[in-house]
Amino acid sequence: MNEDIAAFVAPLTLMLGGGLLALGGLSFIGVDYFDSKFKARVAFAVGLAFIVATELVFVTSSSSGRYFAGLKIDVTDCELDSESKLPEERHKNSRVLHDHIVACMERLGYEWNAEHEHCKEAKIATNSFCYLPTRPVARAIVRFQTAFE
Template sequence: MTPELSALVMVVLFMLGFVMVVVGGVGFMRSNLVLMDNRSWLAQGSVFAVAASMFVLGIGVHFTGSSNTAFLKGQMAQTSRCELEGESAYPDARRSRSGVIGKYIVSCMASSGFDWSDQSPLCREAPVATNGYCYEPTAWFDRLVTQAQLTFN
């Protein structure tokens, strides 16, 4: 999903959810300004439930797909930074097969809050230290959002 499309979806879901929460909430309070007397409690509850889910989905799209979050993109950028630091620290090891730079990248990512994990299908294609898909965040929320982004990637 492109950043422009995710921003549009986020705004539409957020606005629709907000309107539906107001409509359902007014009906639930039995003000009957929007939902008249002929509406059942089931219909009012359904409107409120759908509205709440739209609201939650809009927030979810914001956190998983908008360009102002850095979860998966930040993970890839951190991998690149660690690779640059490793190559700068060990310039003679660039062409050798010693694995010094790879070990540096893994330790750099670990100090940045990412654990090595070769469970991702995108990592299995190329299980090397420079592959950003071979890491997962140690924080549970970051891991959850990153896994959601990988699902839709």
């Protein structure tokens, strides 16, 4: 999600979600703001869903952690490192630079993975969509982020 939109939408979803969660939760202690217990439970569930969805936006945004944004920076750093160490390979059509960049990314905790559609379009070492983190949580978040690209 665009960070500009998220900054505007997040407070609204948190207020709406918090309000629904609170009003639905009050029915558990006998304070009823809704016509039925069912409506109170639905309000509680929807409020909880709003809060969880907003937290997911924060967790997967580039400002909360490195994830896909960090992966792109790491690819650029590895490209610079490889071209600095192997300047004679820059204009050749060899796999030396490719292999050096992939090895650099492996050292940083990523693995080459050509399953993403954008990677299939261009299987080159500088394509950020061709890598996934090796750590399970980061891997799941990057998969989630790149699913919408």
